[in-house]
Amino acid sequence: EAGVAQSPRYKIIEKRQSVAFWCNPISGHATLYWYQQILGQGPKLLIQFQNNGVVDDSQLPKDRFSAERLKGVDSTLKIQPAKLEDSAVYLCASSLNRGTGELFFGEGSRLTVL
Protein backbone atom coordinates (compact mmCIF):
# COMPACT_ATOMS: atom_id res chain seq x y z
CA GLU A 1 0.00 0.00 0.00
CA ALA A 2 1.42 3.40 -0.97
CA GLY A 3 2.05 5.84 1.86
CA VAL A 4 1.36 9.55 2.10
CA ALA A 5 3.16 11.39 -0.69
CA GLN A 6 4.39 14.96 -0.35
CA SER A 7 6.22 17.35 -2.63
CA PRO A 8 8.51 19.13 -2.87
CA ARG A 9 10.85 17.64 -0.23
CA TYR A 10 12.84 20.86 0.02
CA LYS A 11 12.14 24.47 -0.88
CA ILE A 12 14.19 27.62 -0.36
CA ILE A 13 12.56 30.99 -0.94
CA GLU A 14 13.07 34.59 0.05
CA LYS A 15 10.74 36.34 2.47
CA ARG A 16 7.60 37.77 0.90
CA GLN A 17 7.64 35.12 -1.84
CA SER A 18 4.97 32.45 -2.10
CA VAL A 19 5.21 28.67 -1.90
CA ALA A 20 2.85 25.73 -2.28
CA PHE A 21 3.06 22.20 -0.92
CA TRP A 22 1.17 19.21 -2.23
CA CYS A 23 -0.04 16.10 -0.43
CA ASN A 24 -1.59 12.87 -1.68
CA PRO A 25 -2.99 10.83 1.25
CA ILE A 26 -3.37 7.08 1.51
CA SER A 27 -6.18 5.89 -0.71
CA GLY A 28 -9.50 5.74 1.14
CA HIS A 29 -8.40 7.91 4.07
CA ALA A 30 -11.12 10.45 4.76
CA THR A 31 -9.19 12.67 7.17
CA LEU A 32 -6.20 14.76 6.12
CA TYR A 33 -4.02 16.92 8.37
CA TRP A 34 -1.35 19.56 7.79
CA TYR A 35 1.15 20.08 10.61
CA GLN A 36 3.99 22.58 11.00
CA GLN A 37 7.11 21.30 12.79
CA ILE A 38 9.87 23.62 13.93
CA LEU A 39 13.24 21.85 14.27
CA GLY A 40 13.42 19.76 17.45
CA GLN A 41 9.79 20.43 18.44
CA GLY A 42 6.54 18.53 18.22
CA PRO A 43 4.25 19.02 15.23
CA LYS A 44 1.62 21.78 15.49
CA LEU A 45 -1.70 21.22 13.74
CA LEU A 46 -2.49 23.84 11.10
CA ILE A 47 -5.61 22.43 9.49
CA GLN A 48 -7.69 19.25 9.42
CA PHE A 49 -9.99 18.13 6.62
CA GLN A 50 -12.73 15.53 6.71
CA ASN A 51 -13.24 14.59 3.06
CA ASN A 52 -13.24 18.03 1.39
CA GLY A 53 -14.58 19.99 4.37
CA VAL A 54 -12.52 21.83 7.01
CA VAL A 55 -12.93 20.40 10.53
CA ASP A 56 -10.38 22.53 12.38
CA ASP A 57 -8.28 25.46 11.20
CA SER A 58 -8.05 27.32 14.50
CA GLN A 59 -4.23 27.53 14.41
CA LEU A 60 -3.87 28.38 10.71
CA PRO A 61 -2.53 31.95 10.19
CA LYS A 62 -5.23 32.80 7.72
CA ASP A 63 -3.70 36.11 6.66
CA ARG A 64 -0.92 34.23 4.88
CA PHE A 65 -1.72 30.50 4.89
CA SER A 66 -4.42 28.78 2.88
CA ALA A 67 -5.25 25.16 2.21
CA GLU A 68 -7.70 23.25 0.10
CA ARG A 69 -8.67 19.66 -0.50
CA LEU A 70 -10.54 19.51 -3.76
CA LYS A 71 -12.61 16.38 -4.38
CA GLY A 72 -11.65 15.07 -0.94
CA VAL A 73 -8.35 13.53 -2.07
CA ASP A 74 -5.21 15.61 -2.75
CA SER A 75 -4.50 18.73 -0.76
CA THR A 76 -2.45 21.87 -1.27
CA LEU A 77 -1.06 24.17 1.43
CA LYS A 78 -0.02 27.65 0.32
CA ILE A 79 1.93 30.39 2.07
CA GLN A 80 1.79 33.91 0.68
CA PRO A 81 3.72 36.01 1.58
CA ALA A 82 6.27 33.93 3.49
CA LYS A 83 8.00 35.20 6.62
CA LEU A 84 11.30 34.11 8.17
CA GLU A 85 9.44 32.37 11.01
CA ASP A 86 7.67 30.10 8.50
CA SER A 87 10.90 28.12 8.10
CA ALA A 88 9.87 24.64 9.22
CA VAL A 89 8.93 21.18 8.01
CA TYR A 90 5.35 20.90 6.79
CA LEU A 91 3.98 17.44 7.45
CA CYS A 92 0.90 15.98 5.83
CA ALA A 93 -0.88 13.08 7.52
CA SER A 94 -3.98 11.04 6.84
CA SER A 95 -6.18 8.69 8.81
CA LEU A 96 -9.03 6.37 7.92
CA ASN A 97 -11.51 8.38 9.98
CA ARG A 98 -11.28 11.12 12.58
CA GLY A 99 -11.30 10.00 16.18
CA THR A 100 -8.79 7.87 17.98
CA GLY A 101 -7.04 6.16 15.11
CA GLU A 102 -3.47 6.14 13.86
CA LEU A 103 -2.16 8.98 11.73
CA PHE A 104 0.09 8.09 8.80
CA PHE A 105 2.61 10.79 7.95
CA GLY A 106 4.45 11.74 4.80
CA GLU A 107 8.16 12.55 4.84
CA GLY A 108 7.45 16.26 5.00
CA SER A 109 8.39 19.34 3.00
CA ARG A 110 11.25 21.35 4.47
CA LEU A 111 10.88 25.10 3.89
CA THR A 112 13.69 27.59 4.37
CA VAL A 113 12.80 31.28 4.16
CA LEU A 114 15.78 33.62 3.70
Next chain:
Amino acid sequence: TQLLEQSPQFLSIQEGENLTVYCNSSSVFSSLQWYRQEPGEGPVLLVTVVTGGEVKKLKRLTFQFGDARKDSSLHITAAQPGDTGLYLCASHGSSNTGKLIFGQGTTLQVKP
Protein backbone atom coordinates in the same frame (compact mmCIF):
# COMPACT_ATOMS: atom_id res chain seq x y z
CA THR B 1 -6.97 23.05 24.84
CA GLN B 2 -5.13 20.11 26.35
CA LEU B 3 -1.38 20.63 26.72
CA LEU B 4 1.08 17.75 26.76
CA GLU B 5 4.32 18.21 28.67
CA GLN B 6 7.21 15.88 27.86
CA SER B 7 10.40 15.42 29.83
CA PRO B 8 13.24 15.41 29.43
CA GLN B 9 13.51 17.46 26.24
CA PHE B 10 16.89 16.01 25.36
CA LEU B 11 18.66 12.82 26.40
CA SER B 12 22.11 11.62 25.37
CA ILE B 13 23.17 8.19 26.64
CA GLN B 14 25.56 5.37 25.90
CA GLU B 15 24.51 2.16 24.18
CA GLY B 16 23.23 -0.37 26.72
CA GLU B 17 21.82 2.14 29.20
CA ASN B 18 18.16 2.30 30.24
CA LEU B 19 16.01 5.43 30.02
CA THR B 20 12.50 6.70 30.71
CA VAL B 21 10.60 9.46 28.95
CA TYR B 22 7.52 11.06 30.51
CA CYS B 23 4.36 12.67 29.15
CA ASN B 24 2.00 14.59 31.44
CA SER B 25 -1.19 16.60 31.18
CA SER B 26 -3.42 18.50 33.56
CA SER B 27 -6.42 16.96 31.79
CA VAL B 28 -7.51 13.36 31.45
CA PHE B 29 -6.45 11.65 28.23
CA SER B 30 -9.14 9.86 26.25
CA SER B 31 -6.29 7.82 24.82
CA LEU B 32 -2.59 8.41 24.27
CA GLN B 33 -0.29 7.61 21.40
CA TRP B 34 3.51 7.42 21.25
CA TYR B 35 5.26 8.17 17.96
CA ARG B 36 8.92 7.98 16.96
CA GLN B 37 10.39 10.27 14.31
CA GLU B 38 13.73 9.77 12.63
CA PRO B 39 15.55 12.68 10.92
CA GLY B 40 14.06 13.53 7.54
CA GLU B 41 10.98 11.38 8.05
CA GLY B 42 7.48 11.74 9.43
CA PRO B 43 6.44 10.36 12.84
CA VAL B 44 5.53 6.67 13.00
CA LEU B 45 3.10 5.27 15.53
CA LEU B 46 4.62 2.97 18.17
CA VAL B 47 1.64 2.29 20.42
CA THR B 48 -1.78 3.50 21.57
CA VAL B 49 -2.82 3.18 25.23
CA VAL B 50 -6.43 3.56 26.24
CA THR B 51 -7.09 2.05 29.67
CA GLY B 52 -5.78 3.54 32.94
CA GLY B 53 -2.95 1.40 34.32
CA GLU B 54 -2.37 -0.25 30.98
CA VAL B 55 1.13 -1.56 30.18
CA LYS B 56 2.21 -2.44 26.66
CA LYS B 57 5.53 -3.87 25.51
CA LEU B 58 7.18 -3.57 22.13
CA LYS B 59 10.46 -5.51 22.23
CA ARG B 60 12.72 -3.38 24.50
CA LEU B 61 10.15 -0.58 24.82
CA THR B 62 7.62 -0.57 27.67
CA PHE B 63 4.73 1.90 27.65
CA GLN B 64 2.69 2.67 30.73
CA PHE B 65 -0.53 4.64 31.07
CA GLY B 66 -1.21 6.21 34.46
CA ASP B 67 -4.13 4.98 36.53
CA ALA B 68 -5.81 8.39 36.30
CA ARG B 69 -5.04 8.63 32.55
CA LYS B 70 -3.22 11.95 33.00
CA ASP B 71 0.32 10.68 32.47
CA SER B 72 2.27 8.12 30.51
CA SER B 73 5.83 6.87 30.33
CA LEU B 74 8.06 5.15 27.80
CA HIS B 75 10.90 3.03 29.14
CA ILE B 76 13.66 1.71 26.88
CA THR B 77 15.85 -1.14 28.14
CA ALA B 78 19.40 -1.53 26.87
CA ALA B 79 19.18 1.32 24.37
CA GLN B 80 20.80 0.88 20.97
CA PRO B 81 21.98 3.48 18.41
CA GLY B 82 18.98 2.53 16.27
CA ASP B 83 16.71 3.94 19.01
CA THR B 84 18.01 7.44 18.27
CA GLY B 85 15.21 9.81 17.28
CA LEU B 86 12.49 12.17 18.46
CA TYR B 87 9.88 10.53 20.70
CA LEU B 88 6.49 12.22 20.70
CA CYS B 89 3.41 11.64 22.80
CA ALA B 90 0.07 12.70 21.33
CA SER B 91 -3.56 12.76 22.36
CA HIS B 92 -6.89 13.40 20.73
CA GLY B 93 -7.93 15.06 23.96
CA SER B 94 -11.56 15.88 24.56
CA SER B 95 -12.19 17.24 21.09
CA ASN B 96 -14.75 15.47 18.96
CA THR B 97 -12.98 16.60 15.80
CA GLY B 98 -10.30 13.90 16.04
CA LYS B 99 -7.66 16.62 16.33
CA LEU B 100 -4.36 15.06 17.45
CA ILE B 101 -2.21 17.26 19.69
CA PHE B 102 1.50 16.52 20.17
CA GLY B 103 3.86 17.15 23.03
CA GLN B 104 7.10 19.02 22.32
CA GLY B 105 9.03 15.76 22.05
CA THR B 106 12.09 14.14 23.62
CA THR B 107 15.20 13.97 21.44
CA LEU B 108 17.11 10.78 22.23
CA GLN B 109 20.70 10.24 21.14
CA VAL B 110 22.24 6.82 21.80
CA LYS B 111 26.00 6.75 21.32
CA PRO B 112 27.76 3.52 20.38
